[in-house]
Amino acid sequence: MALPLLGGAPAVWTVALVFFQTALLAGYAYAHSLARLRSLVAQVVVHGGVLASAMAALPIAVSRAAGPPREDLPIAWLFALFTLSVGAPFAALSATAPLLQNWYARTRQKDARDPYYLYVASNAGSLLSLFVYPLVVDYHLGLGVQSRLWTVAFVGVVVAVVTCGVVALRQDQGSPSVAAADVATTARERLRQRVVWVGASAIPVALLVGATAHITTDVAAAPFLWAPPLILYLLTFIIAFGKKPLVGAETAGRLFAVVGSGGAALVAATRLPPLLAIPIDLGAVFLGALVCHHALAARRPQPARLTEFYLFVSLGGVVGGLTSGLAAPLVFSSVREYPIALVLALLALAPWGELRSWTVRGPLLAVTALPLLVGVARHAWPAVIGTPILFGAFVVAVVAALSLRSQPLVFAGAATLMLLAALDVQVGAPDVRVRSFFGVLTVETQLAGMKRRTLAHGTTIHGAQSLVPGDEHRPISYYAIEGPMGSVIARRQAASAGGSYGVAGLGAGALACYAKAGESWRFFEIDPMVARIARDPRYFTFLSDCAPSAPIVLGDARLTLAATVNGPYDILVVDAFSSDTVPQHLLTREALRLYVSKLKPDGVVLFHISNRHMNLQPTLARVIHAEGLAMRFGVLDATAELEARGVNSTDVMMAGAAPAVSALAVGPMWREVATPSGAPWSDDHANPLEPIIDRYWPAK
Template identity: 40%
Template sequence: MNSPDPSVVTDRPSASRNRLVLIVYTAAIFVSALLLFSVQPLFTKMVLPRLGGSPAVWSVAMVFFQSLLLAGYAYAHYLTLLRNRLLPVVIHLALLVVALLSLPLSIASGWGEPPTSGYAFWLLGLFAVSIGLPFFALAANNPLLQAWFFRSGHPSGPDPYFLYASSNIGSFLALLSYPVLLEPMYTLRTQNLIWTGGYGLLIVLIAACGVLLLRSPVMVIADIAAEDTDAPAPPWTLRARWVFLAAVPSGLLIAVTAHISTDVAAAPLLWVLPLSIYLLTWVLVFQSRPLLPHKWMLMAQPLAITGVIVLLAVGGEQNLLLTLGGHQLCFFVIAMACHGELARTRPAAKYLTGFYVALSFGGMVGGLFAGLIAPFAFSWVAEYPILLALAALCRPPGGAERFSRWSAWYWPFLAVLAVALIAPSWSDGRIMHWLDDNRVWMIGGVGLLSALLALGLNADRWKIFATVAVALVLIRAYPADDGRVETVRSFFGVHKIVVTAHGQYHVLMHGTTIHGAQKFQNDDGTPVTGRPEPITYYQKDGGIGQAITAVRERKGAPLRVAVIGLGSGTLACASQPGETWKFFEIDQTMVDTARDPKYFTYIRDCEPDLKPVIGDARLTFTKEPDGVYDLIIVDAYSSDAIPIHLATEEAMAIYKAKLSPQGAVVMHVSNRHLELASVIVGIAEANDLKSWVYSEDSNRDNEYIFATSVVVCAREEADVGKLASSDEWALTEADENQRVWTDDYSNVLGAVYRRLRDGEQ
């Protein structure tokens, strides 16, 4: 009898070993993804005391993570090219151990203070030197472990893509559990230690995966090698399509987040929802038996694109919940169609790591476009409609068009239609006014035409793309805002300056939130003359106005005031001759806007020599001399994604140190989404300060006089003058059951819950 060839040994993995392999590999990929996505909000929160809570911080973080994901995938790809099975395991475990030595997570020394410009590149550098190595090691795990699983001898090894679903389930849970569980329950330091412990556990799991790989039966390796040689390499055209299919939803993820946090509602935590949806689509499309068939998603995709077109045409103020839900539902369908195409065209397992490199490269390209290039290239969120149009090209090549004899006439028809609808927007005639009055029906009709082309006529995707593009151009040609609109964009967001009918008011807006307004014409059409009157939240008999007056009367002499947050410059006109008012503003474009008399004249007319201090106030204000300010006004909380680091015990300690012996701190906490008054009372009491809360429901006829919530904090009752005896101001003690916010702990979800609870009462 001949001796058996070592390459054809008949040993086959037992059922118990197969179960063990599946459990260990699934657990390792799950834990890796859990760590990969929980580090993003964790480290971003660590950065907050150095840079304000801008939604763009999250966009830049996403660009960094996507770029490093590409590097990790490329590293994994080259490791799998090594024919030696032991060497990749040793190399990767060594990398993980070296990364473990850099933990717990911390901000690298030398990165304590951001520059006055170039925030995006500063942040990228900060992320790279602080968490680059551990994140790089984590990023490589998903494709590397799937490649090892392919070679492990498990029966499911030839198609290991189902493990990608396990990875994204871990990512999905990490993202949702952070604001719901980790942030409310644990301090930042404890979260960091838990994360470090999880990293150590992951090293053990990956070591176990390596051992199982090295102990795979020899015959299985021979079978895999034979299968590897039979699998054809994917053509470069297909690889390029993978990149495109990954880039569009990745860019849309950031674009949708930017849109709903600037053009619809800048509510806290809204960035979590689009990213959760994005991860959920990866989970669903890579299931062995998809819950939502790909053909359904392809049928729904043109309807989803039309839905976004209609939502963009309508605007966001009519029904916020419906609008927010609509944008994200449509994003889900579009991402499902794109990712479903990727799952449908995935290659044999031999080319798995190359496939993931293409996916991560596409994700990085989409993220770079939407997160870094678009904010500099456009003054509005133009990346959203651009990527929406490109989504039409993500459809697979169609078969024969229905009514093909007429299809050649569609291009001239579309050209004539576009000219007929767009050209009137440059005029001021009756046709333009009629189209403007019926803009939603017009734009929606063109959008519906694109859906009919796809579903009814099986049209070429380029025709669908061109039709969608026409509809999106019409949205820009016939904007939803009443009056004339100009946009100003910076790293910190997109602001709109809306000039109302007949130029009566100039209004500074961020999404649907008004941050300031100025009246330029009286009701009879005559121009407003003299010193501008502060309005919106800053009228003289409102909360902020009363606080300024009370401290001024208490002192009986000119005030020395510090204001954190400039906006339209309204508070410049709350000053009086002889007083010193110093403003601290993080966004230079806001300073430029407030100084430009074609927008607002508060600074020109009231404080023409004003020179705001540019930078994050937590850092710049710390440099101010102690004990000099009679009044500190913190005005950075009006209905946005709030800068949490300005509302902590440590921040209040800084404010207190800068106060004169009888000074007071005024915190403007008006917010549609969070209840912040109790937070301020808590951090004030932790610094031995008393707090008076003012909350007004404005029922005035003037549409630009708003309800205001204000907290004034001082050492003694006498320091706030007549406010202490006013019925409108309530001396308030901290809630013993509510944990004080610190740089190490905050609970945004709790603030959201209290706002919802108070709204129901």
């Protein structure tokens, strides 16, 4: 529901995660306060009343009280939106888990003295829902039905909680006593214990958020890559707090010493293919979180302090989420929070073995700096020091670091040196790298081969300008005149002078150089940083040289198209991407109706749908057919010469009437396509798995 309001940016998920960690803290604080009441009757009555009161915020819907989206203050606006929309029911619901465990600890059940295994059940439920929601619920049901079902389920939870409270009352033996061995005798000891709880829960969350940003930004831009790290994070809770852990603390520590110190650094430094890099990064997340959660499980207190324990665990989650999810993007221009979280997780490892002599430790520590030195030398002599040499330096450094494993601080220092080297290689020396709410933008000059300057969002190029003298204003890549999009614009300009053109998605501004005297061009862009880079002639000169007066409307393209006076257009280009993904709210039936309403009678919409992981042509065909519109599919079978110039594009042209499409869809690159079976996307229901299935397992 919230994703379309800010252009489908992945950071919406990060802010949502931090918000829910914060709401969890509020719920656990309330549960801790309520558990201090001696009367179980009072606890059951109060919590039942709180749950019932929270139902006033149902059914779930986007609250209008937060106002329109704020691209200038997206985080604050999202927090307000989530608070007003789901804050009360979520906080009340989150308090249920520690309260039920606390009530269970008061009963006469045999295992009431150790109710923490119920925490396993709670996380198992979260893990199950993470699979069921995208594969079953969201796959088959619209948002309206989901909201109503969630309301019914919430009522069921209220009834179940009250029932559990009544059962606990019948077996109530009073508040559990605190074992003498569990009592921290001094204020300093209690503070130290709580700091450990906070730290051991903060590091895994920071690792989760940082690794997710790293994978989706630096490794691959594929849909649903946010899900595997979260799945593994929840799984570590289940393992660590289980009665018989599948992976013990010592085994997890030994494995993480290898993967955390060397594996992730190798991935960053040598740019392994995603099929190799992603499993190593996921292994680092899993093992690092498991080490920390084992430390938490080993330090869990007696049931009398259960709600206090969960309160500080949730506080750690907020600390980890705030630092890695919200503070780090403001401080770092690249995803440096991930290796920092790895180093912190390495510090949580318990020492094994002994290596006391500094005559041995000193040289080994020096060896771990070898990749950093090789990386610096590589900047000076890139032709001499290639990836194999750097890879070998990392292998030697990892072996040296593992030899220092008996000293946690020294070992963490060794890992830090290797990760600094990895960052140096990973970040490199681009013209500029900036980070905004909407992602990491990199401008890089390539003087070899195609001789061009590129603008990348994450791992996906969003625009390029030729550096060949005389070709600076000639659009290349997706927008070359030889491609489907360029040929349609040129044909329309030849047929109708003084036209009006709208472009949703600015990129480097390449389409501006199609502008001719007497024409009107307007760009829509959600990321202010993209607009700043595209207008800066130090990086790209498309706008400054070809269309300096063309307005750039900031905001989500669909919302600003609807809210501002613009058009009617000869051509409306929909070229809005979030890294390698087109936001799905721009491809629904309601979105297409908006686009058509902005066209001249013979105007067309051009969709740019080039994608590495999704086949959006069948998706658009279903929606266009459902709306009774005309379409053609454009794909360029590039020659070797065109490929050498980076000319490639996959597009769909749509219009209200077939003649408008036929007049512009000239040449073999434009073809008719059959409408595949399946439900068309709408604002209420859009199945994001569908284009992935169409990409890898197309219908025959």
